[in-house]
Amino acid sequence: MKRKLHKWRLLPLLGILTFVLSGCGMASLSALRPAGEVAQTQYNLMMLSTIIMVLVVIVVTILFLIVIFRFRRKKGDDTIPKQVEGSHKLEVIWTVIPIVLLIILTIPTVKVTFDLADTKAMDQKDKEGKTKDALVVNVRANLYWWEFEYPDLGVITSQDLVVPTNEKVYFNLVASDVKHSFWVPAAGGKMDTNTDNPNQFYLEFDSQKANEAEDLFYGKCAELCGPSHALMDFKVVAKSKDEFNTWAKEMKAASEPVVEGSLAKQGEEIFNQSCIGCHAVTPNDSRPETARQAPNLATFGERERIAGVLDHTEENLKKWLEDPEVYKPGNTMTGTYGELSDGQINALTAYLMQLKVEEK
Known part of the structure; x- marks a missing residue:
């Protein structure tokens, strides 16, 4: 008996730890601390769906408790409560309410899905074949490392993705070997990298949020791809537009390294x-x-x-x-x-x- 009571005492402690740990997370690596337009939009959708679910749980719980306490059988009382089976009014209510809730959730979800899939800016080219008014990055996933190519800038990096803040950055995603998944939690949801066909999407990094994260975010592979899947990370460095242009110029002009010693x-x-x-x-x-x-x-x-x-x-x-x-x-x-x-x-x-x- 004492052992059972001892176990029950642990429940409040676990509950407190749950609330404490739910507040953990770094600004550089947390989907719950959005750092850009895409992440914020997805976060808002998540909060909307969570609010709807919580309201449904609350209403159902209240009705359940009312039924339990108000209509429970008492000694000496054989009265049968009024039966509502076949009530058209109630059937309409519990049919219409879920439909309304689904519509409330569906409309913004569908709109956001199409908005975030809009990558037409990547197709607008100038006379030289370069993208006109958008920064494009070709992401190539490999076992177990990442390559980032800036085709219009003539620059290639590995493991470190450098992006400008306050503008959309468009990505072409491919894989060299097996399926991987490109994910920067603070910037937006994941997108698969395939070996046969490229996926395209965009992200945006807010300058203020980047400053809070010390201009540094982290990305991961979100698709099980082998024994070192959990170790397939990369770094995202956020820079202002001017700083990014300076960085790109230095990278493009770099020559063979000259070492000393x-x-x-x-x-x-x-x-x-x-x-x-x-x-x-x-x-x-x-x-x-x-x-x-x-x-x-x-x-x-x-x-x-x-x-x-x-x-x-x-x-x-x-x-x-x-x-x-x-x-x-x-x-x-x-x-x-x-x-x-x-x-x-x-x-x-x-x-x-x-x-x-x-x-x-």
């Missing part, structure tokens, strides 16, 4: 012998999509994470180069190069940490 130069030689076949070190890589087999490393020295999962330190980079399978099972880098000696790992680390795009 004998150890880094030794690492460059090793890289050019064994790694350059898959990786590029300039953000204006002109190779076709099919030739880009691994993440672009042009800005590797400026990143916050290694392989999207490890803190960006020399020690972690050495661990990754020594055995990437330990940190990202099933990744395509494992087994594609021979075993590296400690000296080679140290040299490659020195080289990779100097890969940065600097303003000319």
Whole structure:
């Protein structure tokens, strides 16, 4: 008996923890803290449906309690309450009310669905074949990394998506191997990346919300794609329009990196012998999509994470180069190069940490 009472005492504690944990979440990675037009619209729809459901639950609960307490059988009272079976009035009420609630939810949902699917701006091209008044990003999902190509700017990045604030950014989504799903929780709902046909949609990042999140958001793969699915993350950097234009100009003008130090130069030689076949070190890589087999490393020295999962330190980079399978099972880098000696790992680390795009 005491054990049962002890268990019941845990329920209030669990209830309090539920409310406390429901308030957790980062501005950079939370669908409940919308950071743009698309996310806000979807959030409003979610709140509308939640309000409708809560109202229905409240009404049904009240009716249930009324019936339980008012019409329960009492000792010595065999009176049978008035029967309402076949009441046309009640049947009309409980038929019409759900229909009205569904209409209230359906109309804005259908409207928003068509509005968010409007990507006609991507089809408006100028004489040079570039998109006129819209920023387009080609997203290519791979096992287990992301590539972001800005076709009208001649820039390619990996793992780091850079976007301007307060304007629509249009995305072409494809996958190289298996189905993935592109999702930036704070900016909008997920969209699948397929191997056979591209999906298109747009997102918008609000400058004020971006400032609250320190101009940094995080994205994820939202489709189970293999053993390292949960580790397939990417970073979204939000910049003002002027800052974005400056960034794009620097990326487009970047040349082959020049590293300093004998150890880094030794690492460059090793890289050019064994790694350059898959990786590029300039953000204006002109190779076709099919030739880009691994993440672009042009800005590797400026990143916050290694392989999207490890803190960006020399020690972690050495661990990754020594055995990437330990940190990202099933990744395509494992087994594609021979075993590296400690000296080679140290040299490659020195080289990779100097890969940065600097303003000319």
